[in-house]
Amino acid sequence: MPDLTLHAHPLSSYCWKVLIALYEAGTAFTYQHLDLADPRARADFYALWPMGKMPVLVDATAGRTVPETSVIVEYLDRYAAPAHRMLPADAEAALEVRAWDRFFDLYVMSPMQKIVGDRIRPADGRDPFGVAEARRTLDAAYGVLEARMQSRQWAAGDFGLADCAAAPALHYADKIAPLRGRLAALTAYLERLEARPSFARVLVEAQPYAHHFPRENVG
Template identity: 55%
Template sequence: MTLKLYAHPFSSYCQKVLIALYENDTPFEYLTLDDQKNGAALEALWPIKKFPVLVDEERSILEASIIIEHLDLHHPGPVRLIPEDPRAALDIRLMDRFFDNYIATPMQKIVLDRLRPEQDRDPYGVTEARAMLDKAYGWLDRTLADRQWANGAAFSLADCAAATSLFYADWAHPMGDRYPRVRDYRRKLLARPSFARAVDEARPYRPYFPLGAPDRD
């Protein structure tokens, strides 16, 4: 049975899963949420209506990191995104959590705040989110000193998380030249064919970015 992915091309967490699928040329049916019919099907599978959701036979798999773990276990390809060694796998999962919690989450705070009515915005919360991004950029810049990818020499789940979170975070809170290793790592991720494909698929939606998409990338 073909894998089915309910996703939207402009969503960072959907792109995270798409990178994993594209890395291994894993066949799947892409059910984009521009189609109202697919949106209704997603809600029936997962009433919270968060995406992506992967359907594998009769099973629905939720949350981007879990979907990638599922793919690595049940539909493995030449690019293994989680090491078999459990100690090494813990390090990968730690970096995955870092990118989701300390890059993607504050980035989303900044973006979603702009969608609120002006009288309901949270300037203090946005200031906190920007401060968190600066702390995270700084830590990552030091951590990348002796690494080719997020956790060493091999592309992994952590890089799937890094690609999308750093892509949008730099739009919301530009890193400039203050964090050269992070800047160069982001460029390297953008050159990765799997992520470049996901970015290209999302280009038509850039006018919807609440802060205004920069004329780059």
């Protein structure tokens, strides 16, 4: 079995995506808690991955450093012999899963992060036009997902990569653009995700840091 270390933070939405996959698979790994406010930890992480984006998976057995969440999850499927695969073996079904993984990252996670990121900017550095665009993108994505989830349990076939992307994206998006109570099918899907043991574990681990989430503009 590979010797795996995940460099991550318990509050990061993209880290959640990979953690869900790891917990679903029952894969053994070391959790390297990243504190980028610490200058030495920050320097070490940028030496590992100069783009500075978390999470990053290190496979010491193979001597490989693997960035980017979707790639990490596929790497785990291929090399870590997971008990639960996040992509189906069938090529056509796998394409659908990848497509919905990209949908959640690009049209839910990215606009959510734009809105949240704007909240922690200084008042004179905020981007109201960009935030309005992000809200329009998020609203359109909600409409697509509400229609799609009318007759589905999971995003694309069995629970997999797309749902790993959906869980953190929708959980955080609901805090800044509430969907519960107005989008029944999407609400039910989010509640299924939050009840899934892998994601429930991630949420418990994040709880000590939850107060750092900027619910309103600061500064």
